[in-house]
Amino acid sequence: MKKIFLIISSVFVFGSCEKELDLAPISDPGSNGFYRNADDFKQAVNGIYASFGVQNNIDYPSMYVVLDESRSDNIYTPGQAGVRDWNAINNFQNTIATLGTIANTWNVTFNAIMRANTVLDQLKANRGVIGDPALATRFEAEAKFLRAFFYFDLVKWFGKVPIFETFVSPAEALNVGRSPVEDVYGLIISDLNFAIANLPAEYGAADKGRATSYAAKGMLARVYMTRSGPKLHPDGPCLGTNEYGLALDLLNDIIQSNNFAMLNDYTAIFDYNNEGNSEIVFDLQFIGGGLGAGGYYPTEYYDEGWGRANLTFPGGNPGDGSKRISDDLLESFDMTDLRIDPTFQIGYIDENGIDVDAQFYDKFMNVAKAGGDRFDWSINY
Structure with a gap:
C-alpha cells in the first residue's frame, strides 16, 4: 500500500509540471535514449551485422539455400516426408507468398534494414556525440553497406520491394508500396x-570482420553482374544493362590491391582451421564454441539417411529436407577435377548398411564441428 500511495502522491504533486518533467528516463532503451557516445553507435552497428546470424531459429544463410539454390538447376528437393516450404519454392508454385519461409525472410531482412536506418537517422541527428568525425563517417558507411547488402538479397529474391531510407513504424510501413527494381538498385548502388x-581498406584485429572498401567493391561488382543478366521478367532482378565492364574494373581493383591471393588447395578455403584466409574478401566473425548458438546451413543439404549414420544426433525422417545436387551440375565437372571430392558426397552407406545412390553438397560440413543437434553447426559458411 505504501508504494501505491507514493506513486499516487507523486501524480498530484508533479501533475502541474508536466512540460518540465516530460523527459525520457535515462534507462530508456529506445533509439532516442540510447545513442550517447561512440560505443553506443558501435553497438548499434554491430546489431546490423548480427542480422546475418541465427535469430529466433531463423538461419540467414539458409535463405540462400531455399531461395537461391533451390530455384536453380543445381539442386532439387526429393522430400518424401510431407510437403515442405522448399518443395513449393523449388517447383515455382504460385502460392509461395503464404509460406512461413517467405514471411521469415521478409521479416529478417527488413528488420536488418530498419536497424541500419535507425543508425543512419541517429547519425544525421546526433553524430556529434561520437567525438570523431572520421569514425562517425565510417559508421555511416558500414550502415549503408549493410543496407545495400540486404536490399540486394531482397531484389534478387522478390524483385520489386518497398524502399525505406529512414526508420518507419510498422503501421507506416503498411502504406508503403513496392518500388520498381530500377529504383531499388539505385539505392543499392548509391x-x-x-x-x-x-x-x-582493412581493420585492426579488434574490428576484424567489418565491411571494408574492398568488400563494398566486390558487392557492387556482383550488383552490376546481376543487373547485366538478360531481362526474363518485367519485375525481375536482371535488367540487361550490360555493365560487365564496370564489374570487371571493380574486381581488378580488388585483385591488384595485393591484399588477397588464391590458395593452392581448394579444400583450404572452407577449412574451419583456416578462417579468414587470403581468398576471403568479407567474412563475419562469430564467437566459436557456444553450443546452442550455431546454425543449420549444413543440415539444409545432407541426406537424412547419411545424417543418421554419421552424426551423433538424430538426422530426421527419411527423405525429409534432402536437397540433392542435380546430375546436370555433377556432369559439368570433369571427373578428375580435384574439387569434386571436397564439394560433393556421392553415395553413402546408411545406418542399415544399405548403399544409397544419392549426391549432395558436403563442403560446409565438418562432423567434428557439429553441435548438440542438427540446428547447431558451427557457423563457417
Missing part, C-alpha cells in the same frame, strides 16, 4: 559507392 569511398 549506398555501395558511399561505402567504397568511406570504408577503410
Whole structure:
C-alpha cells in the first residue's frame, strides 16, 4: 500500500509540471535514449551485422539455400516426408507468398534494414556525440553497406520491394508500396559507392570482420553482374544493362590491391582451421564454441539417411529436407577435377548398411564441428 500511495502522491504533486518533467528516463532503451557516445553507435552497428546470424531459429544463410539454390538447376528437393516450404519454392508454385519461409525472410531482412536506418537517422541527428568525425563517417558507411547488402538479397529474391531510407513504424510501413527494381538498385548502388569511398581498406584485429572498401567493391561488382543478366521478367532482378565492364574494373581493383591471393588447395578455403584466409574478401566473425548458438546451413543439404549414420544426433525422417545436387551440375565437372571430392558426397552407406545412390553438397560440413543437434553447426559458411 505504501508504494501505491507514493506513486499516487507523486501524480498530484508533479501533475502541474508536466512540460518540465516530460523527459525520457535515462534507462530508456529506445533509439532516442540510447545513442550517447561512440560505443553506443558501435553497438548499434554491430546489431546490423548480427542480422546475418541465427535469430529466433531463423538461419540467414539458409535463405540462400531455399531461395537461391533451390530455384536453380543445381539442386532439387526429393522430400518424401510431407510437403515442405522448399518443395513449393523449388517447383515455382504460385502460392509461395503464404509460406512461413517467405514471411521469415521478409521479416529478417527488413528488420536488418530498419536497424541500419535507425543508425543512419541517429547519425544525421546526433553524430556529434561520437567525438570523431572520421569514425562517425565510417559508421555511416558500414550502415549503408549493410543496407545495400540486404536490399540486394531482397531484389534478387522478390524483385520489386518497398524502399525505406529512414526508420518507419510498422503501421507506416503498411502504406508503403513496392518500388520498381530500377529504383531499388539505385539505392543499392548509391549506398555501395558511399561505402567504397568511406570504408577503410582493412581493420585492426579488434574490428576484424567489418565491411571494408574492398568488400563494398566486390558487392557492387556482383550488383552490376546481376543487373547485366538478360531481362526474363518485367519485375525481375536482371535488367540487361550490360555493365560487365564496370564489374570487371571493380574486381581488378580488388585483385591488384595485393591484399588477397588464391590458395593452392581448394579444400583450404572452407577449412574451419583456416578462417579468414587470403581468398576471403568479407567474412563475419562469430564467437566459436557456444553450443546452442550455431546454425543449420549444413543440415539444409545432407541426406537424412547419411545424417543418421554419421552424426551423433538424430538426422530426421527419411527423405525429409534432402536437397540433392542435380546430375546436370555433377556432369559439368570433369571427373578428375580435384574439387569434386571436397564439394560433393556421392553415395553413402546408411545406418542399415544399405548403399544409397544419392549426391549432395558436403563442403560446409565438418562432423567434428557439429553441435548438440542438427540446428547447431558451427557457423563457417
